[in-house]
Amino acid sequence: MTDLKAFSLEVRTWLEDNCPDEMRQPITSDKDICWGGREWEFQSTAQKVWMHLMAEKGWTVPTWPVEYGGAGLSRAEEMVIKKEMKRIGARSPLDSFGIWMLGPALLKFGTEDQKKEHLPPVARGEIRWCQGYSEPAAGSDLASLATKCEDMGDHFVVNGQKVWTSYADKADWIFCLVRTDNTGKKHHGISFVLFDMKTDGVEPKPIKLISGRSPFCETFFKDVRVEKKNLVGVQDKGWDVAKYLLTHEREMIGGQHEVAGSLTRPLHELAATVLGLDDGKLSDTILRSKIAETEIDEWAFSMTLTRKLAEAKAGSSLGADSSMLKYYGTELNKRKYELMMDATGHDGLEWESDRSSDGKLARTWLRTKGNSIEGGTSEVQLNIISKHILQLPGA
Amino acid sequence: MGLVLNEDESLLQDAAEGFFADKAPIKELRNLRDNRDEIGFSQALWKEMAEMGFTGVLVEEEYGGVDMGFMASGIIAEQMGRNLSASPFLSTSILAATAIREGGSDDQKSNWLPKIASGDAIIALALDERAKHNPDNITTTAERSGNGFRLNGSKAMVVDGHVADAFIVAAKTGSQEDGTEVTSLFLVDPNTNGISTERTIMLDSRNSARVDFNEVEISGDALIGNIDDGEHILRKVLNAGRAAVSAELLGAGSQAFESTVAYIKERKQFGKIIGEFQALQHRASHLYSEIENARSAVMAALTALDKNDDNSEGICAMTKAKLGSVAKLASQEGVQMHGGVGMTDEYDIGLFMKRIRVLQELFGDASYHMNKVALSNEY
Numbered sequence: 001m002t003d004l005k006a007f008s009l010e011v012r013t014w015l016e017d018n019c020p021d022e023m024r025q026p027i028t029s030d031k032d033i034c035w036g037g038r039e040w041e042f043q044s045t046a047q048k049v050w051m052h053l054m055a056e057k058g059w060t061v062p063t064w065p066v067e068y069g070g071a072g073l074s075r076a077e078e079m080v081i082k083k084e085m086k087r088i089g090a091r092s093p094l095d096s097f098g099i100w101m102l103g104p105a106l107l108k109f110g111t112e113d114q115k116k117e118h119l120p121p122v123a124r125g126e127i128r129w130c131q132g133y134s135e136p137a138a139g140s141d142l143a144s145l146a147t148k149c150e151d152m153g154d155h156f157v158v159n160g161q162k163v164w165t166s167y168a169d170k171a172d173w174i175f176c177l178v179r180t181d182n183t184g185k186k187h188h189g190i191s192f193v194l195f196d197m198k199t200d201g202v203e204p205k206p207i208k209l210i211s212g213r214s215p216f217c218e219t220f221f222k223d224v225r226v227e228k229k230n231l232v233g234v235q236d237k238g239w240d241v242a243k244y245l246l247t248h249e250r251e252m253i254g255g256q257h258e259v260a261g262s263l264t265r266p267l268h269e270l271a272a273t274v275l276g277l278d279d280g281k282l283s284d285t286i287l288r289s290k291i292a293e294t295e296i297d298e299w300a301f302s303m304t305l306t307r308k309l310a311e312a313k314a315g316s317s318l319g320a321d322s323s324m325l326k327y328y329g330t331e332l333n334k335r336k337y338e339l340m341m342d343a344t345g346h347d348g349l350e351w352e353s354d355r356s357s358d359g360k361l362a363r364t365w366l367r368t369k370g371n372s373i374e375g376g377t378s379e380v381q382l383n384i385i386s387k388h389i390l391q392l393p394g395a
Numbered sequence: 396m397g398l399v400l401n402e403d404e405s406l407l408q409d410a411a412e413g414f415f416a417d418k419a420p421i422k423e424l425r426n427l428r429d430n431r432d433e434i435g436f437s438q439a440l441w442k443e444m445a446e447m448g449f450t451g452v453l454v455e456e457e458y459g460g461v462d463m464g465f466m467a468s469g470i471i472a473e474q475m476g477r478n479l480s481a482s483p484f485l486s487t488s489i490l491a492a493t494a495i496r497e498g499g500s501d502d503q504k505s506n507w508l509p510k511i512a513s514g515d516a517i518i519a520l521a522l523d524e525r526a527k528h529n530p531d532n533i534t535t536t537a538e539r540s541g542n543g544f545r546l547n548g549s550k551a552m553v554v555d556g557h558v559a560d561a562f563i564v565a566a567k568t569g570s571q572e573d574g575t576e577v578t579s580l581f582l583v584d585p586n587t588n589g590i591s592t593e594r595t596i597m598l599d600s601r602n603s604a605r606v607d608f609n610e611v612e613i614s615g616d617a618l619i620g621n622i623d624d625g626e627h628i629l630r631k632v633l634n635a636g637r638a639a640v641s642a643e644l645l646g647a648g649s650q651a652f653e654s655t656v657a658y659i660k661e662r663k664q665f666g667k668i669i670g671e672f673q674a675l676q677h678r679a680s681h682l683y684s685e686i687e688n689a690r691s692a693v694m695a696a697l698t699a700l701d702k703n704d705d706n707s708e709g710i711c712a713m714t715k716a717k718l719g720s721v722a723k724l725a726s727q728e729g730v731q732m733h734g735g736v737g738m739t740d741e742y743d744i745g746l747f748m749k750r751i752r753v754l755q756e757l758f759g760d761a762s763y764h765m766n767k768v769a770l771s772n773e774y
């Protein structure tokens with residue numbers, strides 16, 4: 001406890017001294033989010049400096065061991081850093097699928113060589129990863145995936161198609177679920193492999209979304225050569241790696257609105273500015289109750305995130321509770337954006353104007369609809385809670 | 396961190412869990428109800444709670460208490476909620492203990508706190524007056540009369556008022572220059588002339604009272620704290636009360652939920668265990684998520700009180716709003732998923748629904764607190 005206090009003071013001072021002013025401003029466009037990678041073009045010197053300074057401290061991945069680019073901190077210490085960053089409005093120095101998903105999976109299932117090769121470049125923002133899980137016929141029923149992976153003795157060859165691969169066109173490497181055996185039950189025979197997106201035969205094609213943007217792709221594989229050393233975990237038993245990775249992805253998605261929330265104004269403030277007050281109360285009294293209810297739920301949920309992380313050990317997974325966080329956090333975020341659209345009325349409908357930063361709110365509102373689909377739908381999360389937490393039959 | 400129990404708190408939780416399940420299970424509430432018990436709770440249980448240190452959980456050691464703080468008081472309340480245990484814990488050990496501790500004179504403290512701790516006194520808060528909780532609009536008055544005061548007015552929903560050895564009465568004592576009314580708190584003997592008390596048995600088989608004050612003369616030393624300064628004591632009392640009621644709601648809601656999940660794992664229809672139906676699974680899983688959030692809110696509120704957080708009032712308001720909604724959902728879903736047996740007196744789920752209904756209302760329902768939260772955030 002007192003140790004944490006001392007640590008939080010240390011963090012506060014360091015952030016004050018090192019976080020560039022520009023990096024303390026609210027995010028206004030997608031480009032303000034730093035994803036790193038070979039092709040990454042920094043938006044500003046400040047963005048570059050900020051990422052490098054944080055990476056040097058190991059604070060882009062605070063709970064990872066020092067030898068893989070982290071700072072070897074506990075979950076509680078990581079929360080202190082997040083809290084202190086939030087206090088000054090500091091932007092995240094680096095966001096990536098490598099940090100949220102691949103890293104935890106490699107830390108648990110990777111060989112020493114794999115950790116040494118792949119983790120430090122993630123921590124330093126040098127390699128950007130994408131996730132090759134979903135296929136046209138394998139969405140919620142992920143384990144029915146069919147992308148074929150043949151064992152050629154000294155290497156593998158992959159053929160097939162993935163879909164909804166976020167940022168496949170921008171990523172350097174992919175962690176991919178493939179089928180190495182189709183003779184047994186569907187959960188058997190899946191393997192977890194890594195390969196460079198520049199390998200011959202890999203072709204991502206962007207898909208345009210309702211927000212007008214194209215953050216994800218169809219990804220085709222034709223005779224793609226994968227080195228044997230890039231198999232993570234046991235061949236045919238990749239489902240264990242895949243599921244474990246998903247608990248981290250879900251925890252991240254569930255907690256995401258917390259971070260995003262800190263960058264936007266509170267809902268009630270936005271509503272008060274647009275709609276005005278009547279005798280000290282928001283003029284639309286029905287909307288007022290919905291906002292109060294949602295803000296109370298947000299607060300309670302943020303307490304749950306804090307509580308669950310405090311209960312968990314460094315580097316460990318929250319298990320099936322990550323499904324609860326994912327389900328509740330994303331549904332809550334959707335509710336919040338619906339209310340923002342209600343509050344901003346006609347203004348919130350503008351799609352192309354400087355006034356609206358090119359429809360930022362409208363596009364974000366549309367994007368939130370994907371929160372309860374990506375990483376496993378809300379219904380799937382409820383199935384997981386039913387099965388693993390409530391232990392209901394047949395779930 | 397505060398949101399995770401420490402070792403002492405875990406030990407207390409185990410002790411309270413065993414104690415209430417053993418000494419005051421739901422069966423006991425049924426006995427009290429079916430035998431039309433004269434007071435509505437077991438005096439013997441109250442004495443045993445004193446021996447466990449529960450009654451004096453908020454009383455300082457110099458007055459015979461164990462002074463374990465609000466988190467501890469919430470842990471006890473939660474277990475009472477799980478077992479629907481009837482006792483004057485809320486009225487006496489939470490509300491009265493907080494009022495006297497925060498505002499009492501030395502005499503009041505040494506007269507009453509040891510008796511609270513030893514289980515020898517029951518003290519009831521006489522605050523609300525009408526159908527809904529409304530502490531900002533008290534109409535009971537206390538006028539100066541000689542060296543003392545004269546009380547006039549009516550109180551309702553005075554929890555444990557039918558057996559109280561003393562009332563803590565909130566009354567208007569005047570107005571400030573800007574016209575806002577000011578309140579004071581008084582410790583009043585229920586046997587004083589002019590007081591009439593009607594026991595009101597509520598739907599949860601628990602008791603409160605309607606209390607009328609008609610030209611009641613009380614002495615000057617009945618005042619708790621300073622004259623016209625009742626509001627700041629009352630705030631602390633209400634924060635403590637809202638957190639404790641929320642903790643009891645958490646216990647009752649969690650138990651209703653767990654019993655329901657157990658039931659849907661047993662009952663068969665269409666040749667299947669009904670818990671196999673996804674419609675029920677998803678509703679149960681949603682409820683699980685809500686109860687997790689409710690637990691976090693309760694722990695945050697109790698921690699805020701223990702730390703004397705500046706925003707305790709706001710946090711307790713958010714918590715009471717959240718718990719009111721979540722426990723209500725737990726009891727509604729519980730009855731529905733039980734089907735016909737959920738409507739019978741034989742099954743316990745209905746008893747949970749009743750207790751939760753009362754606790755929802757006590758010290759402000761979800762609408763009251765949502766409004767309060769909105770106002771404190773200036774919207």
Ligand SMILES: Cc1cc2nc3c(=O)[nH]c(=O)nc-3n(C[C@H](O)[C@H](O)[C@H](O)COP(=O)(O)OP(=O)(O)OC[C@H]3O[C@@H](n4cnc5c(N)ncnc54)[C@H](O)[C@@H]3O)c2cc1C
Binds near residue numbers: 134216377
């Ligand atoms: C923004 C976004 C980003 C994404 N990024 C990636 C990525 O980077 N990599 C990747 O691999 N994938 C990604 N995905 C894909 C995502 O994981 C899938 O879309 C998701 O798992 C759902 O699969 P589906 O689209 O095939 O829907 P379906 O599985 O066809 O679901 C359709 C509907 O049926 C419901 N349903 C299905 N099964 C059940 C069931 N058993 N019980 C109850 N209801 C059920 C679903 O809940 C849903 O409402 C992304 C998706 C989105 C929206």
